[in-house]
Amino acid sequence: MELREKIINLEKTLLTFEVRRSPAKLNELLSENFKEIGASGACSGLAEILEHLPRERDWSATTQDWEFRALSEGIVQVMYKACIEKPGSGTPVYSRRTSIWRLEGESWKMVYHQGTAVVPFELEG
Numbered sequence: 001m002e003l004r005e006k007i008i009n010l011e012k013t014l015l016t017f018e019v020r021r022s023p024a025k026l027n028e029l030l031s032e033n034f035k036e037i038g039a040s041g042a043c044s045g046l047a048e049i050l051e052h053l054p055r056e057r058d059w060s061a062t063t064q065d066w067e068f069r070a071l072s073e074g075i076v077q078v079m080y081k082a083c084i085e086k087p088g089s090g091t092p093v094y095s096r097r098t099s100i101w102r103l104e105g106e107s108w109k110m111v112y113h114q115g116t117a118v119v120p121f122e123l124e125g
Helices: 003-013 023-029 046-055
Strands: 030-037 043-045 060-072 075-085 093-104 107-117
Touching: 003 060, 003 075, 003 093, 003 107, 023 030, 023 046, 023 107, 030 046, 043 046
Parallel strands: 030 107
Antiparallel strands: 030 043, 060 075, 075 093, 093 107
């Protein structure tokens, strides 16, 4: 599997509840010095993520327009659009997202993630 596909697949696994509800699986994918700036503007580190994500309620994410680029040896970035829908909310949340992944030992780990709220966009078929 080429690196682009591998990183995008890792990113997508972080959008599944199987992973989000498991601190052990989150620790496998997130670096010790992980930082996030959410679409709301809130900043979080690994400890806050490990506390918050396992308590999330159900929602679904549709992603598209994936981009990938190598920043340096062992550091890559992915960018994409996401539409998050929460049952009962009636209004999906649209965002552009970016993550930076770093090779730590033998494993790729996310070190940074940012979601920026955007106006609704047309979802691919």
